[in-house]
Amino acid sequence: METVVHKKKTLIQFIKFGMVGLSNTLLSFLIYNFCYHVCGFSYHISNIFGFVISVLNAYLLQNKFVFKQDESEKKRVWWKALIKTYVSYAFTGLILTEILLVLWMDVIEIQNIFENISWLNRWFGDNFTSYDFAITIAPIINLFITVPLNFVLNKLWAYK
Numbered sequence: 710m711e712t713v714v715h716k717k718k719t720l721i722q723f724i725k726f727g728m729v730g731l732s733n734t735l736l737s738f739l740i741y742n743f744c745y746h747v748c749g750f751s752y753h754i755s756n757i758f759g760f761v762i763s764v765l766n767a768y769l770l771q772n773k774f775v776f777k778q779d780e781s782e783k784k785r786v787w788w789k790a791l792i793k794t795y796v797s798y799a800f801t802g803l804i805l806t807e808i809l810l811v812l813w814m815d816v817i818e819i820q821n822i823f824e825n826i827s828w829l830n831r832w833f834g835d836n837f838t839s840y841d842f843a844i845t846i847a848p849i850i851n852l853f854i855t856v857p858l859n860f861v862l863n864k865l866w867a868y869k
Contacts, residue, residue: 793867
């Protein structure tokens with residue numbers, strides 16, 4: 710009976726984690742575009758701002774809603790959990806995503822899948838190539854790998 714309750718709790722945590730992740734993805738995207746288009750920062754600096762702020766947001770929301778501190782457990786040290794959160798997201802959000810982008814674009818060359826899709830030009834304009842489309846969806850593909858990995862890293866390490 711305990712394993713069923715534990716699995717249900719983990720599933721609920723994963724769903725909440727996904728909701729926090731969705732809000733972080735949106736927040737990071739908005740900050741990135743604001744810094745790049747409005748402030749005129751480079752896309753590297755804009756990406757760093759989006760990463761730093763969205764991971765702080767992730768820590769705050771996850772600490773409150775996803776990995777709540779159980780009253781019976783030893784009190785969690787907030788700054789250690791925050792540092793661990795940044796470390797785990799740095800691994801998946803910066804390092805792993807770059808490796809996966811190279812895999813999708815340079816090794817597997819997913820842009821070749823979209824070469825003969827004529828609706829791309831009608832939908833996105835004549836200058837939008839299959840490479841542009843692949844670059845746009847590659848980060849979405851990454852989410853199928855990074856979100857579960859982030860969940861495990863946060864559940865078993867950052868918020869333990």
